[in-house]
Amino acid sequence: MNAVQTVLVVDDEKQNRMLLAELIKDDCRVILAKNGQQAIERAREQHPDLILLDVMMPEMTGYVVIQALKQDDETRRIPVIFISALDSPADEERGLDLGAVDYITKPFHPSIVRKRVRNHLQSVHQRNLLENLAMIDSLTEIANRRRYDEALETEWRRATRTGVPLSLMIVDVDHFKAYNDRLGHAQGDDILRRIARTLRVFVRRPGDLVARYGGEEFVMLLPNVEADAALDIANEIRIAVETLQLPHPASPVAPWVTISLGGTTMVPQEGTIDPDFFKQADNTLYAAKEAGRNRAIWHGEGR
Ligand SMILES: [Mg+2]
Incomplete structure (x- = not known):
């Protein structure tokens, strides 16, 4: 993988933010947000490649955050993984219905979180490669x-x-x-x-x-x-x-x-x-x- 990818970790509890960041920091650059408002701002400004989003947060829940992200042209294509202590199939279904690419339940298994993040970053990378190819003129190799x-x-x-x-x-x-x-x-x-x-x-x-x-x-x-x-x-x-x-x-x-x-x-x-x-x-x-x-x-x- 060439360019360093960025992951935005959103969780209202500091301990969770730190734990998640520690788990994935070898595979990407990590930025943090402690509430929904901050998450939306960081996503707009920094265009992360992936967002790990806590569901249960005061003021603005993860469900509200993802809806805001999906309505904004600047952020709607950033894949979101929900991290939640809610583990009923109905909760998971709701998260996926709102456009999340994955749903991880707490307490999480470190190696599984790491692997899932790695897989999603890999798909983002491949999607970017394909998009770039579709934008290049094959004869002259400049933009088409x-x-x-x-x-x-x-x-x-x-x-x-x-x-x-x-x-x-x-x-x-x-x-x-x-x-x-x-x-x-x-x-x-x-x-x-x-x-x-x-x-x-x-x-x-x-x-x-x-x-x-x-x-x-x-x-x-x-x-x-x-x-x-x-x-x-x-x-x-x-x-x-x-x-x-x-x-x-x-x-x-x-x-x-x-x-x-x-x-x-x-x-x-x-x-x-x-x-x-x-x-x-x-x-x-x-x-x-x-x-x-x-x-x-x-x-x-x-x-
Ligand atoms: Mg929380």
């Missing part, structure tokens, strides 16, 4: 369009909240069909990999994302980057690709592979993504193509 769609949702919402600009760039390989026709698809695939690798270098800040949008088209999402700065980045990318001097015997633009780039910058005003966002970027890409390719144009800039 699905990952881009999700990132756009997240960044659009974040920018709406914080009032900062969001920039979108579309990158297209010039005369790529002619390249494939002349040199074959295997060589064409290699060009896409080389360009993806070059684009990746320009992912510099958290939130920046480069993805393969489809065919020979790539997108780059740049949160909190103004139009002029984004256009500078677009030109740096254009030059970086040209500098590779990958021979393109079928291009009327240059003896090597070039790209065209179009982009736009918006300050999102409301939660739903403005369809003009992509359209503007796409229009400027088209304008860059029309103007002779191997250039970058930004919506409202440099025209």
Whole structure:
């Protein structure tokens, strides 16, 4: 297992918290909460991989806590194991009905608790691996369009909240069909990999994302980057690709592979993504193509 996983242990009794933490601390990082309110806060802030949740707690019972967790997008997918002194099948059934993945009764057997936690962490790890695989473009090994769609949702919402600009760039390989026709698809695939690798270098800040949008088209999402700065980045990318001097015997633009780039910058005003966002970027890409390719144009800039 590569990354260290985190488990949130929730119990109103200190002795139980310490006992549980001691049992599992070799397999994960442990964070603690002593009541329901604290549990919900920690879960939201730290996104643990698993929660061990005591049922019997004053003020807010474990049943109430799990319902709150399941209603919140930030926490609803975190698996919860109930720890309870209530050991009737009805209690266990209620816990599982509320969405718990497991139910452990007190007093617990240390080795069983440890093994169950280990098993659940293993499934979380496998689920994450699968999800990551589903978000990666297999040819270029950068993010795929699905990952881009999700990132756009997240960044659009974040920018709406914080009032900062969001920039979108579309990158297209010039005369790529002619390249494939002349040199074959295997060589064409290699060009896409080389360009993806070059684009990746320009992912510099958290939130920046480069993805393969489809065919020979790539997108780059740049949160909190103004139009002029984004256009500078677009030109740096254009030059970086040209500098590779990958021979393109079928291009009327240059003896090597070039790209065209179009982009736009918006300050999102409301939660739903403005369809003009992509359209503007796409229009400027088209304008860059029309103007002779191997250039970058930004919506409202440099025209
Ligand atoms: Mg208790």
